[in-house]
Amino acid sequence: MMKMTTQEQMNQSVMGTYGRFPVVIDHGAGESCADETGKQYIDFGSGIGTTSLGYCNEAWTEAVCKQVKTMQHTSNLYYTKVQADFAQKLCQTAGYEKVFFCNSGAEANECAIKLARKYSFDKYGKGRHKILTLVNSFHGRTLCTLSATGQDVFHNYFFPFVEGFDYVTANDIADLESKLDDTVCAVMLEYIQGEGGVNALEQAFVDAVFEKCAAKDVLVIADEVQTGVGRTGTFLAGEQFGHKADVTTLAKGIAGGLPMGACLANEKCAGVLDKGSHGSTFGGNPVCCAGGLAVLNTITADGFLAEVQRKAKLLREKLEKLDGVESVSGLGLMIGIALKDKKAIDVANAALEKGLLVLTAKTKVRLLPPLTITDEEIEKGVAILADVLSK
Incomplete structure (x- = not known):
């Protein structure tokens, strides 16, 4: 009997819930990884924004390995120094009073939803x-956060959904006003709709959300699962919109590739749960x-986020000049590329063959x-995209 390949093994034993690219990632270092054959790939996806410091960053690896050798787990019936240090640093960095730790973005959003309903x-x-979310939003795949997600494509099959959600058209202040009634306890938004196509909200709409919610004592929940922890060039994307939500959720890059979610609460909400x-x-x-x-220690070092902003500007300028690119959206190193005449998935597959990992979001x-991406890797990655788009 012939030995199965890794792909065959997984297809046999793992539920088929993912549309996987036909490559087996074996190891990585810095901003590149390699498959089982040793072929190298520049990673412009970072595990959907999760390996925020790249693969096996030296300081990160040393800290994780040291902790593994000290104690891998104890329940939350006890205190741990490392959780205390992380919580304090995170709250100080983000400007919040308290945090609840969990394992994913969906769980962080579940926590925020429970907090908002209990506050009210x-x-x-x-x-x-009732919690208002935005049309085209994405907040997770649990039954509750799926109910909060404003995209019908994710809603089929799983009826009935959790009640108490309604959806506002993004950037439509009149629609917001019509639905912000006395049954609403919170408005939940992504400053940049990631899965929805990497679309940033308009400043006027964000201003209206905060102003109208404050007047009614309705909480604002910012889902920064994808935008947070430096992704947009500031620690929180909300900083660039001039607002701090009552509750902010984080995950993705927060622990550099380990499962971690966080729900941050301001002083008004800190004691609710x-x-x-x-x-x-x-x-x-x-x-x-x-x-x-x-x-956190890496991202908060002097000059780190300024470098993220500089590299984001460099990458965007290069992308905007490419033939086949209609427009570039997003903020910082969270980028959506609208194409003129090619399908996003075809570009992703062609880039993979040439040694570049990219993602898709709807048609982008x-x-x-x-x-931590370097200028040299930006140059090489853009060159591959240019080649793919030219054919």
């Missing part, structure tokens, strides 16, 4: 539990916290390179 229940009683009202067995896992602390090619 504690203060106003029943009947004020009290003892027994929420929990997570693996939330704040020591190894993940060690990775997260290494990420999506780039989420490591925040």
Whole structure:
């Protein structure tokens, strides 16, 4: 009997929920990885924005390995120093009062939803539990966060959904006003709709959300699962819009590739979730916290985010000049490329063959390179894209 390939093994034993590219990633270093044959790839996707410091960053690897050898896990019935250090650093960096740790963006958003509903229940009683999200949003794949997601394409098959959600057309202030009634406890938004096509919200609309929610004591939840932790050139994307949400959720690049989510609450919301009202067995896992602390220490170093902004500008300028590119959207190193006459998935597959990993978002090619990407790797990656688009 012939030995199965890795792809055959996975197809046999793993549920077919992913449209995988036909490559087996074997190892990586810096901003590049290699498959089983040793072929090298420049990674402009960073695990969908997760390996924020690239593969096996030295400081990150040292911190994680040290923690693995010290203690891999204990429950949240006890205190750990590494979780305390990470929580303090994260709250100080983001400008929030307290944090709840979990394992993913969807879980972070679930926490935010529960917090918003409890805040309103504690203060106003029943009947004020609706959460407004935006059409074309994406907030996760649990049944609740799927209900919060404003895209019909994700909604089929899984009926009935969790009640208490309604959807506002992005950048439509009149639609927001018409739905922001006395049954609403929170508005949940992504400053840049990632899965929805890498589209940034308009400043006037963001201003209106915060102004109208403040007037009604309606919480604003910022889903920064993809935009947060330096991705857009500031620690939070909200900084570039001039606002800080009552609650902000993080995940993706927060722990450099380990499963970690965080729900940050301001002073008004910090005490809402009290003892027994929420929990997570693996939330704040020591190894993940060690990775997260290494990420924060790197990102908050002098000049790091300024470099992200410079590299983002360089990459965008080069992309805008390419034949076949209609426009470039997004913010910082969260980039969407609208194409003139090619399909995004075809470009992604062709780039893969030539040694470049990219992502897609609806009709766009999506780039989420490591925040540590070098100018040389930007040059090489853009050259591959230019070659693919020219054929």
